Amino acid sequence: MVGTEAKALSSAQCILLTVHYASEANIRALHAFTPLRLDVLSPELVLRIVLSYMPETLDPTLYTTYVREVATRIYLEQREPLEVDTAPVASLSPDQAQGRVNKLSIADLSPPAFPPHAPNDLLTRFVVHRANRIDNETGLLALVPRLAEPFLDTNDFLRTWYVSVVLPLLRLRYDYYPDNKDPPTLSAFEKLDGQQGIDLLLDNVTNLEHEITSATGSEGLVARDTRAMVGPWMYGHTERKRRRLDNKQSSKPTEQDVVRSPPRTAFIKLDGVSKDDKTGHDWEYVFEWMVHNAVTNFPLVTNLIEEWDGPGDVDLGGFHNPQDYLDDDTQSKLERQYAQAAFASCYAAEADSPETIDGAHGILVRLAQLLDFEPPPELATSVKQLPKVDKHAELLHATDSTIYLEPDVLLRPEHPLATPKLETYMLLQMTVYSAYQLSGLGHSISILNVAKLRFFSDQDEQLALLLKILHGLAARGKRDEQQWQHDHDILLWLWNWNIELEDQGRKGAGIFGRIEKTVIERELLKHGVPFQPVNIRASLDPLSLLPKLLEQNANSYTKLDDLIGIGRNLIAAGLPLRNADGDLIDRSLESDVDKQTKLSVAEKRVIYMCVEASLTVGDFETAYSYVVNRLAPQDTIPSSTTEEHSGVQEDDVSWRAAFLAGRYRPQSNAQPTLRRLDQRTELLSLALLLAPPASLSEVLNIWRRCEEETNALLAAETEAEEDFDDRADKRISVPGGFADVSTEGMVFGQPRREVGRSNAEARRGADEEAPMGLFDVARGAAKAFSRNAFPLRGGAGASAASQQQQSQMYVQQPDSTGEAVHEGMDDAGRVRRRDMIANTVTGGLASGIGWMLGATPVDRDAEDRR
Secondary structure, three states: OOOHHHHOOOHHHHHHHHHHHHHOOOHHHHHHHHHHHOOOOOHHHHHHHHHHHOOOOOOHHHOHHHHHHHHHOOOOOOOOOOOOOOHHHHOOOHHHHHHHHHOOOOOOOOOOOOOOOOOOOHHHHHHHHHHHHHHHHHOOHHHHHHHHHHHOOOOHHHHHHHHHHHHHHHHHHHHHOOOOOOOOOHHHHHHOOHHHHHHHHOHHHHHOOOOOOOOOOOOOHHHHHHHHHHHHHHHOHHHHHHHHHHHOOOOOOOHHHOOOOOOOOOOOOOOOOOHHHOOOOOHHHHHHHHHHHHOOOHHHHHHHHHHOOOOOOOOOOOOOOOOOOOOHHHHHHHHHHHHHHHHHHHHHOOOOOHHHHHHHHHHHHHHHHHHOOOOOOOOOOOHHHOOOOOHHHHHHHOOOOHHHHOOOHHHOOOOOOOOOOHHHHHHHHHHHHHHHHHHHOOOOOOHHHHHHHHHHOOHHHHHHHHHHHHHHHHOOOOOOHHHHHHHHHHHHHHHHOOOOOOOOOOOOOOOOOOOOHHHHHHHHOOOOOOOOHHHHHHOOOHHHHHHHHHHHOOOHHHOHHHHHHHHHHHHHOOOOOEOOOOOEOOOOOOOHHHHHHHHHHHHHHHHHHHHHHHHHOOOHHHHHHHHHHHHOOOOOOOOOHHHHHHHHOOOOOHHHHHHHHHOOOOOOOOOOOHHHHHHHHHHHHHHHHHOOHHHHHHHHHHHHHHHHHHHHHHHHHHHHHHHHHHHHHHOOOOOOOOOOOEEOOEEOOOOOOOOOOOHHHHHHHHHHHOOOOHHHHHHHHHHHHHHHOOOOOOOOOOHHHHHHHHHHOOOEEEOOOOOEEEOOEOOOOOEOHHHHHHHHHHHHHHHHHHHHHOOOOHHHHHHHHO
C-alpha cells in the first residue's frame, strides 16, 4: 500500500528523506511524501529544507506550485500515485538518523535583515529568502522572476519588494548594461537607501561613454534609466522609510505612508515651492542629482527633462498602475520641485557652448508644456519680435550674493530665480536669449555667468564687457551699415530686454542695465565705424569720433597728416565743432577768418589726440616730435605777458598737449636719462609759455620736479666723474716711482683740494635750508627757478633788453676741443628752445610777481641808474 513504509519512518528518518529528495530536486517524490507525514514535516520545516538543500540552479517553475501547496496545506495538483522509496534512510537506526539530523544545516525561513514589519507568512519569507540565495550562490538573477511573480498577489510587501528591488536590478544587469563587470547583488542592492540607489542606477549615464541623445528620435538613455530603473526604485520609498523608522525602533506607520490613488492633475500648479512642499521623498534626491550634473554635463540633464515627464512618468513593468502609485498631494509637490530643478539646472550650467544654449531653450519649451505657458519663440528670432516682459519681473534680482546661484541653494524653497512661476519663467527666458545674442556678437557666455552679470555685477563690469564686445565686432573687419544697425538693436535689447521702466533714461532691466543709456548710445555710436555718414551726422562733435579710431587701430596715431586731413574735412563740411571744454562753437559766424580759426582749432585737436594716443602706448618720442614741430610757435617769441596770453586764449589745446607730454613718466621704474628730462623740461617750458595764468601754478609744480630730477642726475654724474678722477690720480704711481713728484705743473700722490664755494653760493644755500614763510617760499622758488633754467630778470615791456639779456646769459666755457661754447646752447651753437622760452616766461613773471620776490624790473633799474 502506498505510504505504508513512509508512515513507519521515525521523525529523524522523515527529515533525512525530505533532505534527500530536495537535494536531488525530486519534486514528485516530495509532493508524494511530505503530505504523508504532516505530523513531523510541518510546512515551515519542509520549506526550510527546500530552501536549504534544493539546488539554486533549478528552474523555479518546477517547484513554485509545490511550495504554494505546502504553505497553504492545500494540495490541488492531482498526480499519479507514486510509491515512496524509503531505501535512502531505511537502513539507519533511529540513533544514527538522529545523529545525522543534528548535523544538518537548515536555514531559517526568514531572510537576513528581514524587516520586523514585514508579513510573517511562509510564502513571503520563502520567496524573498530563496531569491537572495539564488543570486548569491549562482548569480542567476534571471531565475528570480520565475520564482516571485506567481506570488506577487500574496501581499503588498512582496509586490513592493519585487518592483522596487528585483525589477530595477534585472533591467540594470540584463536589459540595459549586461557588460557591467561589477553589478550589485540582490541583497546588497536591497540594503541601499534612496540616494545610494539613485547614484548606482544612474551611474552608467554619468561615468560611461554612452550616446545620450539618439539621432533616430528614440528616447535617451538617461530618460529611459530614470523611468524604468529609478521609477521602480521609487516605488519602494515607503518601504525604505519604514525600514529607517525600524532602525530607530519605531514601526508605527504614519499617515504619509498610506498610498492613495486619486486622479492626477493635468499641469504643474504655479504656487511656487514652499517649505511645506518638501516631502522628504526619495525623488528629491533625483532633483539634486539633476542640478549637480547640470554643472558639468548639461546635455545629459537637458535630455532627461525633454524626454521625461517627472515623478509620475515611471515604468513599473505592469505590476502596478504608474498613474496612482503616489497620492495626489505628494505628486503635486514633487512635480513643482521637478519644475524648479529644471529652472535650477539652467542656472547651474557652467558651459558656454552653443549646445548649452540650445539645451536651455529646449528646457524652456518643456517647461511651457508642463506649466501650461505660451511656448517661447525660436532662438534666432529678431530681438524686436521677442516677447515683452512685465516690468515687475526685473524686481526679482533682490539677492545679495552669488551664493544664490550655487547648485544646492538653487533648490531652496521660494528661490527668487528658480521657483516655478510665470515671472521666473520669463526671466529665465530672457537670460537664455541674452546668452544666445551675446554668442552671436562673438562673446560666448554661460547662462550662469549671464545671471551673475545681470544680478551681481556693477556698472564698471558691465561696461567693460560692452567695450570688449565692441572691440571684437570692430576687429571682424569691414561691416556695412545694416550689420552695425543689427548689432546696435541687439545691444540695446540687452540693455533693457524690452522692459519699459520709469527711469528708462538711466537704468535698464537687461544684463547691461546698470550702464546709463547715454553711455550705451555714445559707445555704440560704434565703435567700429565712426565715419559712417549717419553716425557723423548724429554726433554734435564729429571730431570726438577720432579717439575711437585711434583706440581701435594700432599705430594709427603715426598717420598724423591723414588724420589732420580727416579733421579738417569734417569741419569744412560745416559740421559742429566743440572746444577742449566741450562747449559748442557758434556756427553762425561764417567769415573766412572764423573758418580758418575753426580749421586751426580742429588741426590742433587732432594733434592733441595723436599725442595722447602715442603716450598711451609709451611712444614718447612721437609725442615730443608732434608738440615741438606741430604745436610750438615758430615765429619770434613774444616778450610781453599781455601779448602772450592775448593769443593763448584762442589756443587752449597746444599748452595742454605740451603739458600732457611734459609730465609723462614711463610705467617702468627705470632711471630717466638726461635727454628725456631735457625733452620734458622743454615741453613744460612751452606749456608755461602757452598756458593761461590760471594754469601756471600746476605747470610750474611739474616743471620744478622735472628740474630737480635733472639736477639730481647731473650731481650724481659729477660725483661719479670726480670719484673716477680721484682713483685715476692715485693709480699714476708705478713700481719704482716716487711719491709727491711734480710733472708739468701736475702734482701726483696728493689729495685733491676742494674748491670752496663763493659767498653768494653759501648765502644761497643758507637761505634754502632755513625755515621759510609764504613769501620766502615764493622767493626761494624764484631763485631756484632762475638758477636752474633762467635768471629772474628783465621786464615784460622791454623787448630789446630781454633779447639782449638772452644773448648775454650764456657763459663761455671751453668744450672738449678747447674752443669756447656758450652754456645753454646746443652743439651747433644755437640757443635751446627750452631756455629761450623759459627766459621769456620768466620775464613776464618778474613783472607780474616781482614785487613779492624782491626783483627789480630792468626798465626801473635803468631809470635808477640814470
